[in-house]
Amino acid sequence: MARTQVANRQLLDIIAYRKTANYTLAIxxxxxxxxxxxxxxNTLTVPPDxxxxxxxxxxxxxxxxxxxxxxxxxxxxxxxxYSALSLNLxxxxxxxxxxxxxxxxWYALGDLEQAAGGSGTFSxxxxxxxxxxxxxxxxxxxxxxGAITTSSLVMVSPSGKAATGxxxxxxxxxxxxxxxxxxxxxxxxxxxxxxxxxxxxxxILYTYS
Numbered sequence: 001m002a003r004t005q006v007a008n009r010q011l012l013d014i015i016a017y018r019k020t021a022n023y024t025l026a027i028x029x030x031x032x033x034x035x036x037x038x039x040x041x042n043t044l045t046v047p048p049d050x051x052x053x054x055x056x057x058x059x060x061x062x063x064x065x066x067x068x069x070x071x072x073x074x075x076x077x078x079x080x081x082y083s084a085l086s087l088n089l090x091x092x093x094x095x096x097x098x099x100x101x102x103x104x105x106w107y108a109l110g111d112l113e114q115a116a117g118g119s120g121t122f123s124x125x126x127x128x129x130x131x132x133x134x135x136x137x138x139x140x141x142x143x144x145x146g147a148i149t150t151s152s153l154v155m156v157s158p159s160g161k162a163a164t165g166x167x168x169x170x171x172x173x174x175x176x177x178x179x180x181x182x183x184x185x186x187x188x189x190x191x192x193x194x195x196x197x198x199x200x201x202x203x204i205l206y207t208y209s
Contacts, residue, residue, distance in 0.1 A: 018065060019044075024075070030058050035065035036089075039164065041127050041144045042068050043185075047075040049103045058100040062110075064089040069125050071146035072096065072108055073185065079105045084112035086147030088125070113147075128163050128201045129189070135197035140190045143206070152182040152208045156189060159203035166200060178204075 016033040023034065024045040036042055044062055064070040072087040074080045080087060080098075087108060089096060096110035113125075129141045148154065156178040175195045181188040189204075 014061070025052060025054075025060065027052050027054065029060050030054055031060070033061040033063060035063045036068070036070040037065040038068035038070075039066055039128065040068040041071070041125075042066075043071050043073050043144055043146060045073045045075055046078050046080060046098065046106055048077045050077075051075065054100050056100050056102065058098075060098045062089070062096045062098060064092055064094050067092050067126075069127065069145070071144065071185075072098070073146040077104050080108050081106065082108040082112060086113045086145070088113040088145065088147060124205050124207050126159055126161070126203055126205050128203050129191060130201045131191075131198050133199055135199050137194075137197050138190065138192040140188060142186050143189055144186045145208070146185050148182055148187055148208055149184060150182055152187070154180045154182050154187050154206060154208040156180055156204055156206045159205045161203050163201035163203045166202075176202075182208075 014031070014033055016035055017029065018035040018037050020037055022043045022045075023036070024047050025034070034044065036044060062070070062072065070089045072080065072089075079102075090111045090113050094111035096108055096112060099107040099109065101107060125145070127143060129139075129143075131139050158176060175193065177192045177194060179190045179192075187208075191202075191204075
């Protein structure tokens with residue numbers, strides 16, 4: 001438990017809960033820190049007031065503790081107001097504050113994924129896909145991202161970084177093609193290796209609009 005003081009507010013005891021799977025907020029999370037510690041893309045869901053009646057004024061800190069991209073999602077009937085590109089946390093160790101302002105209305109304030117700026121830069125997300133232990137030439141995956149809709153344009157490319165359990169850039173000798181079907185809060189990715197079978201994990205990069 002850590003003790004902190006913000007401006008002239010009273011001292012608060014902040015309890016940190018570290019999660020290793022997708023998570024839906026519970027009443028004990030009021031005024032707590034939720035650390036999402038996953039190696040793959042993951043979601044943190046804000047439930048409706050009918051399920052978990054947080055008092056108005058509740059603040060909950062969210063951190064992407066692991067390398068897997070954390071997406072904040074709204075439960076049924078919940079509105080989350082934000083000014084960024086999406087409700088994805090921007091990077092590992094990014095922080096976001098959820099502030100409840102109405103029965104089923106929240107603000108998300110902090111280090112969220114930002115829209116492309118005038119510099120021509122854009123946001124790219126890295127994640128891992130796992131082909132398993134049986135050699136295959138093609139496999140489909142569901143990639144979770146709460147900001148993606150059925151009308152999104154999603155582009156996928158190989159990452160040059162070694163995936164978990166790998167020691168080099170497998171893509172330097174593998175030739176992959178990717179096809180994508182966007183959905184609500186996710187997209188279906190089919191990866192095809194045209195020059196042989198593959199096993200194990202690979203890293204990919206994706207961006208969307």
